[in-house]
Amino acid sequence: MPLMSSNLSEAHPRLEGSVILDLADARIVDVNAIVAEWLAREREILLGQVMTEFWSDHDSRVALWNAALLADREISTEVGLLTANGSVLRVGMRCERQRREGRDVVNCMLTPILSGASAEPPSDVQGATYRSMYVEATEGMYRSLPAGGFIDVNPAMARLFAADSPEQMLKVFSRDASVVYADPEEGRLLRDSLSTTGSLTGARIRIRALDGNVRMVSENARAVKDAGGALLFFEGSMTDISEHAATETALRESEALYRSLVDYCRDGVFLIQDGRLLFVNPALGEMLGYAPEELVGRAYMDLVAETDKASQTERRQSREDGSTEVQRYQIALRHVSGRTVVCQVVADAVFHQGAIASAGVIRDITDEHQQQLALRLAERRYRELFEQSPVGLYRSDESGVIVQFNARMAQILGYPDKATARAEIHNIIDLYARPEERLGIVNAVRQRGAVIDEVLSLRRRDGGLIWANLNIQRIEDADAGVQMAGSVQDITPQIEAEQKLIELATRDPLTGLPNRRQFEQQLATRLAQATANGATDYAILFLDLDGFKWINDGLGHGAGDRLLAAIAARLSQCLAGRASLARYGGDEFTVLPLQATHRAHVEALADDISAAFEQPFDIDDQVVYSGASIGIVLGHPDYRFPEQMLRDADTAMYRAKLAGKGKHVVFDEAMHAEARQRFDLQSAMRAALERNEFCIHYQPVVDLRDGRWLGCEALLRWQHPQRGLLLPGEFLQIAEDTGFITVLDTWVLSQALVEVAGWAHRSGAPPPMLNVNVDDRQLASGRLPGQVKQALAASGLPAGCLRLEVTETIFRDGTEATNQRLHALKLLGIGLVVDDFGTGYSSLDSFASSPFDAMKVDRSLVKDIDCNPRHRAIVNTIARFAEELGMELTVEGVERESQRAHLLAAGCVLAQGFLYAKALPAEAFFLRWQAQIAARPQAG
Known part of the structure; x- marks a missing residue:
């Protein structure tokens, strides 16, 4: 049936009346002018009146109204309307229950039952109003020619047929309107009937939309004729009743099952x-x-229980006074045993044998009632927990306005109590140190429903900042709408500790400058940018202090440290805004110009650095002069890795020292000749592997407490035919530069496993733990797990006796990818060790999420631990860090008893160093290890 406009007084005033009635009491909610005109009453007077009072059929008023109430679809009937002058106007009435603006209503369309000709055409004003309603109607309306297609449709009609616009629909169905029907023949019969009878009312028929979907519609139509009775066109409306049709089918089935449902219904059914x-x-x-x-x-x-009798008496009286309102209530009834049954009742007004009665259902909600009581108790406990929680808790609306927060929240933010905080804090955004962060958090909550473990900075009442862990969840409250529920934990101490560790990992603690690893990362970034752009406008400067050893020996290491700090401060001031300065190690500094540069500019920078050393330094009330030899490397297309530039810069620096110190030298072609010599060594190294010139020495890993040998580290040596035994420092850098290191690492792994397995077989004792170094590139290749598995199988050594050592640089490619490779190795049953920890930078989080079993402290932090409090503090911190992560810790470079004492005090247990033994040839190591085993007390 047609849907009315929001104000029926504006609806089309043709011979069709419209009225909307309140479902509860049949009072008029809205009415158009034509109904007021029929009843000869003002529209404003009609509003609020009971519509059934205007029906002339007194005996059937209630029955007719009940029919309208109980119908879940459109019903049609005929009623008489009592006008103000006492006459009766017979009208056809179509009623439909609807839901509008939160209330249940009955929408009634009234059409006079005329005995003669059609109505007069509307006036211009009426026509304009009709057209507006026609366009805005939600019911499909149309006009069509008797033997042709559509000549006018409204937007709702176009939507019903899935057309983009009325124009599209008119274009498609302009020739034959009957083709809109799913069965065209059925459609032609319908239109023939319309031509014969002049009208259709509630005709049900299937249509086919442009998208191919078939819908069931209810069609009302009439034939429009001219004054002479000649047929002009058809006009009508269509309403999608597909759901209604399905509902009617279900209703017929439900009516057939009504009696059995009532009999077997789990809820009580009654008539009173x-x-x-x-x-x-x-x-x-x-x-x-x-x-x-x-x-x-x-x-x-x-x-009825005594507690509810008064209220039930009122409900009965209301019904017997004629109220047709549906009664919904909760009541306590008495069981035959005397116990109370809590029930939910829904009772509707019906007429039984000519008198009003109540029919409805009763549901036993005793369990639900108990659950509600328990829920209220839980809510009270929640409020108690909310207030007593050790975590800051709050609620706000989506705009941030504070709704609720607990005492702990006030305490975290520096307020004396919750009342003061509530009085001073109005919006959660006021707490953000960076208010713009809240928009991103709110958007994330809207998209994902929650934000977990967000770390950000909040502002306290005194203006100070704290680090907070924030969790927020979006909650839809039926009463309060959308809210944000959050928890806040003050994690300032943890963040400060992490920042301190990060600073220790990336900064030189003595000078505050970036350390070696940090500088190499900066240089790698610069190289990548230059390579991508095909540029060579970059350079590095490598500084080595002249005579620093004399200052250390003469004035002491403390004075040497203070001199390094003073030099760092002066050079930082000299290079500010022009270059990045780093302490590379010991008395070495590196410089990376920030802007594009060329040789003259870099040499001028070197001159400024040299000039900075012309003024003496005041160290412990003594005048100290210092200088630096500077090696310069300019950008070149051949450079791909930082170590290549640093190697050549180191070469140039030593040339500068040979030139008389305090000088600077630019790496040139002559020095490339030396690179050629390294190439020759590289070639010889490849042949050496084929000639079995490589061998492995083993340095013991000992227990600091009693000196027992617990394991060993495999260290590569080269027995060169001309130069004798070469240590790794003399050839490994070349191997790393050329990528040959992975070949050597694979050989060392296989050979060491075979030799250690042989020791166990010869001695009959369990094998010692074996540590083998692995290059980053070998790990990154993805082939390492297969190589390890094959080598273990070939040697027969248990996987638990092998540990692979890798450096922190493995995380340069990202933690996630690296961890996947490490976990693949762990699945083999071997151990993993991070080598040289504390000498460079890597995310501390990498270790928390990586499967490492142990870490090794670099010898640079151990060499002066007995006299350098800073290095001692770093080692202590690393020892605690390893203990917290459950990782074993080994220190390298232990050479003196004083070092051993400090390491034991720090909680270190395992060590390597000359204090115990240098790296030994395989047979020599085996004999000393075997002797230790024999000297140990035997069990039993």
Whole structure:
């Protein structure tokens, strides 16, 4: 049926009346002018009146209204309207229940039952109003020619047929309107009937939309004729009743099953009239402990608990006074045993044998009632927990306005109590140190429903900042709308500790400058940018202090440290805004110009650095002069890695020292000749592997407490035919530069496993733990797990006896990818060790999420631990860090008893160093290890 406009007084005033009635009491909610005109009353007077009072059929008013109430679809009937002058106007009435603006209403369309000709055409004003309603109507409306297609459709009609616009629909169906029907033949018969009878009312027929979907519609139409009775066109409307049709089918089935459903319904069903039960189903009897026949004829009030009798008396009186309102209430009824049954009742007004009665259902909600009581108790406990929580808790609306927060929240933010905080904090955004962060968090909550473990900075009442861990969840509250529920933990101490560790990992603690690893990362970034752009406008400067060893020996290491700090401060001031300065190690500094540069500019920078050393330094009230030899490397297309530039810069620096110190030298072609010599060594190294010139020495890993040998580290040596035994420092850099290091690492792994397995076989004792170094590139290749598995199988050594050592630089490619490779190795059953920890930078989080078993402290932090409090503090911190992560710790470079004492005090247990033994040839190591085993007390 047609949907009315929001104001019926503006609806089309043709011979069709429209009125909207409140479902509860049939009072007029809205009415158009034509109905007011028919009733000869002002529209404003009609609003609020009971519509049934205007029906002339007194005897059938209630029955007719009940039919309208109970219908879940459109109904049509005929009524007489009592006008103000006493006459009766017969109208056709179509009613439909609807939901509008939160209330249930009945929408009634009234059409006069005329005896003669069609109505007069509307006036211009009426026509304009009609057209507006026609366009805005939600019901599809149309006009079509008797033997042709559509000539006008409204937007709703176009939407019904899935057309983009009325124009599109008119274009498609301009020739034959009958083709809109799913069955064109059925459509032609319908239109033939319309031509013959002149009207259609509620004709049900299937249509086919442009998207191919078939819908069931209800069609109303009439034939429009001219004054002479000649047929002009058809006009009508279509309403999609597909759902209604399905509902009617279901309704017919449900009516057929009505009696069985009532009989077997788990809820109680009843009929009450004059306070007595006229019908009950078995479920209601069972609910109260009676047979159904025992309850029929009994007074309902006899079953009501004393606490609810007064309210039930009021409900009965209201019904017997004629109220047709659906009664919904909760009531306590008495079981035959005497216990109380809490019930939910829905009772509707019906007419039974000519008098009003109540029919409805009763549901036993005793369990739900108990659950609600428990819920209220839980809510009270929640409020108690909320207030007493050790974590800051709050609620706000989406705009940030504070709704609630607990005492701990006030305490975290520096307020003396919750009341003061509530008075001073109005919006959560006021707490953000960076308010713009809240928008991103709110958007994330809207998208994902929650934000977990967000770390950010909040502002306290005194203006100070704290680091907080924030968790927020979006909550939809039926009463309060959308809210944000959050928790806040003050994690300032943890963040400060992490920042301190990060600073230790990336900064030189003595000078505050970036350390070696940090500088190499900066240089790698610069190289990558230059390579991508095909540029060579970059350079580095490598500084080595002249005579620093004399200052250390003469004035002491403390004075040497203070001199390094003073030099760092002066050079930082000299290079500010022009270059990045780093302490590369010991008395070495590196410089990376920030802007594009060329040789003259870099040499001028070197001159400024040299000039900075012309003024002496005041160290411990002594005048100290210092200088630096500077090696310069200019950008070149051949450079790909930082170590290449640093190697050549180191070469140039030593040339500068040979030139008389305090000089600077630019790496040139002559020095490339030296690179050629390294190439020759590289070639010889490749041949050496084929000639079995490489061998492995083993340095023991000992227990600091008693000196016992617990394991060993495999260290590569080269027995060169001309130069004798070469240590790794003399050839490994070349191997790393050329990528040959992976070949050597694979050989060392296989050979060491075979030799250590042989020791166990010869001695009959369990093998020692074996540590083998692995290059980053070998790990990154992805082939390492297969190589390790194959080598273990070939040697027969248990996987638990092998540990692979890698450096922190493995995380340069990202933590996630690296961890995947490390976990693949762990699946083999071997151990993993991070080598040289504390000498460079890597994210501390990398270790928390990586499967390392142990870490090794670099010898640079151990060499002066007995006299350098800074290095001692770093080692202590690393020892605690390893303990917290459950990782074993080994220190390298232990050479003196004083170092051993400090390491034991720090909690270190395992060590390597000359204090115990240098790296030994395989057979020599085996004999000393075997002797130790023999000297140990035997069990039993």
